[in-house]
Amino acid sequence: MSPPGAPSTPPLQGRQLILGTISLSLAVFMNVLDSSIANVSIPAISGDLGVSPQQGTWVITSFAVSNAVSVPLTGWLTMRIGQVRLFIASVILFVIASFLCGMAPSIGVLIAARVLQGAVAGPMIPLSQALLLASYPPQKSGMALAFWGMTTLVAPIMGPLLGGWISDNYTWPWIFYINVPIGLLAAWVTWSIYAKRESPTVNRPIDKIGLGLLVVWVSCLQLMLDKGKELDWFNSGEIIALALVAGMCFIFFVAWELTDAHPVVDLSLFRGRNFSGGVVAISVAYGLFFGSLVILPLWLQTTVGYTATEAGKVMAPVGLLAIILSPVVGRLLAKMDPRLFSTAAFTIFAAVFFMRSHFAPDVDTRTLMIPTIIQGAAMAMFFIPLTSIILSGQPPQKMPAAAGLSNFVRIMCGGIGTSITSTIWENRTALHHAQLAENSGPYSQPFAQMMRDLTAQGMPEQGAYAVIDRMITVQASTMSATDIFWISAWLFLALIGLVWLTKPSRTGAPADAGGAH
Missing domain, CATH: 1.20.1250.20 (MFS general substrate transporter like domains)
Incomplete structure (x- = not known):
């Protein structure tokens, strides 16, 4: 999603175009890979950390939910920070979160690191697309999007293969450590090419109440779904409390977003x-x-x-x-x-x-x-x-x-x-x-x-x-x-x-x- 007010920059040419396309695609590949690489490694992760495979699926859902919450913030963050700086920050923080995932000594720490990983990954996908489209002349935008789309399809294929091979031949933390060299290389090449193509920044207000309500109802809903089977669903006071908080915050969220001048979600x-x-x-x-x-x-x-x-x-x-x-x-x-x-x-x-x-x-x-x-x-x-x-x-x-x-x-x-x-x-x-x-x-x-x-x-x-x-x-x-x-x-x-x-x-x-x- 290209941010409003993005400058009209001339297309890249020659070596810079090739390197820019590869670096942006590497970041996208790393991001999408992490949404599927853990799927086949759940038994290894849950066994090593002493939890059930069902509890191990939190490693997947925690990433998905925090990623979902951060996506609507991309437009506002881009206007405040600039699309190039935000993209580089997203990649670097993703690398740090990946390292923390690999170092996690318990399922709780791993889930927390995956929440961070998903949150910082949110802007990466739309910004990579915006930067890539700005790198090609308009008549070749279809080719740019086709190349970008291929990356998002290859990564889910590689994810289960790579995750399974690493889990069987090494240890599961390496499914996260492999992001470190890929992310650092992508960030360095992208910054060297796109640093002078930064978008203008605008100091626009953020819908803090809407964002807070969004985070609370999505988090409570996901916690309810994850812990429900352990706590016997609505026979548990904790599950009832989570359901009530999620439901009430969702209702207030909808009412607020429909009336706020600058809603975080339209x-x-x-x-x-x-x-x-x-x-x-x-x-x-x-x-x-x-x-x-x-x-x-x-x-x-x-x-x-x-x-x-x-x-x-x-x-x-x-x-x-x-x-x-x-x-x-x-x-x-x-x-x-x-x-x-x-x-x-x-x-x-x-x-x-x-x-x-x-x-x-x-x-x-x-x-x-x-x-x-x-x-x-x-x-x-x-x-x-x-x-x-x-x-x-x-x-x-x-x-x-x-x-x-x-x-x-x-x-x-x-x-x-x-x-x-x-x-x-x-x-x-x-x-x-x-x-x-x-x-x-x-x-x-x-x-x-x-x-x-x-x-x-x-x-x-x-x-x-x-x-x-x-x-x-x-x-x-x-x-x-x-x-x-x-x-x-x-x-x-x-x-x-x-x-x-x-x-x-x-x-x-x-x-x-x-x-x-």
């Missing part, structure tokens, strides 16, 4: 059909998509017996078709209704999740990878067309606010989707385990036969019971995961109706490449 945008329909569709879909990115590698490692590297290999192909098809979708979008692409994306997503709903504990790698590869086609037709619908018909002065607010809601829903998905997985696993155990016992012929077979092999009776209990746990965990995939598939199909309530104009704004993040 909620009036939701009065537009295209914006509201598109934001709800992309945010709910992103929550479902991101939730699966967390559950699938967790299930593979804790239930199926995959290593972190093997789980990363299963997740990695998700971006292959996305990289191939994204330029094609970008070209066709100017000629075709974006709702057609969104419909195709949600249909493919639904087919992928229906395929996953038939997974079994003995599933082979080929069966796991087929829906992952197909999902890449859905990604190519998901982010760009829906962002085009969201920005369609917006006046130029509303574009930065619309892009910022849509990204805020989407990123926040990614964190919430992770919390809800992990909670449902744990609860459904316990339910299925209880139901399977009820049908096992001396009066169950399969159970009795298995006990005879195990004891006949020389196993003691208690050992046989432990083996059967493990088999029940594996089956229950798998049934819970497939329940989530099945529900997600139907929700993707339901979102198609929401997309067709919008009416994007053919003269609407082009798709924001930032939607790919």
Whole structure:
């Protein structure tokens, strides 16, 4: 999102253009990589720090939520600090936060460092795009955005592979330490090229009350979702208190933002059909998509017996078709209704999740990878067309606010989707385990036969019971995961109706490449 009042600077040329593009892309790569690299490393992190894998997912959600809160502040911070100085500060602070993540001695310290990391990462994505667009002549802006978009698609592919390989061959802190040399190099090259291309600064007031309410209700909501499964939800006074504070602060936040002269979030945008329909569709879909990115590698490692590297290999192909098809979708979008692409994306997503709903504990790698590869086609037709619908018909002065607010809601829903998905997985696993155990016992012929077979092999009776209990746990965990995939598939199909309530104009704004993040 380019800040208001940005100067009209001449495009870069030759060596400076190449180095500037690489340095900005490196920073984006580092940022997006950190949103997915921890996914396959959660078992290693949780095991080393002595917490459950479900508690380990806080490492992901804490980053997502703090990142969501900081995104709406990018415009105000840019006007106060300048886009180049803010970008460099964001990269340097991200490097420091990454180092703190690697040094964390406990899950509490790690989560705090991830909160800091997500918060300082907020301005990095929109500012890298703004600086990159200013580096190229207008007629080559499409090429600049295509290169930028490729970076945001390659990083999620590399994240699971790199995270799994590091977790298996080194120690998990190195998934954060690798940011240090990348970030320092990107900051140094960017400053050497863009220091003289700083944007003018304006001392505009900040909506302190709105910002405070935003931080409180988002934080309380996320804490409620993360701790709910531990504290038995609304049987806990702490959960009730968090829910009440989140609800009240949200109500006051909406009322305040709709009446304040300089709101931190322009909620009036939701009065537009295209914006509201598109934001709800992309945010709910992103929550479902991101939730699966967390559950699938967790299930593979804790239930199926995959290593972190093997789980990363299963997740990695998700971006292959996305990289191939994204330029094609970008070209066709100017000629075709974006709702057609969104419909195709949600249909493919639904087919992928229906395929996953038939997974079994003995599933082979080929069966796991087929829906992952197909999902890449859905990604190519998901982010760009829906962002085009969201920005369609917006006046130029509303574009930065619309892009910022849509990204805020989407990123926040990614964190919430992770919390809800992990909670449902744990609860459904316990339910299925209880139901399977009820049908096992001396009066169950399969159970009795298995006990005879195990004891006949020389196993003691208690050992046989432990083996059967493990088999029940594996089956229950798998049934819970497939329940989530099945529900997600139907929700993707339901979102198609929401997309067709919008009416994007053919003269609407082009798709924001930032939607790919």
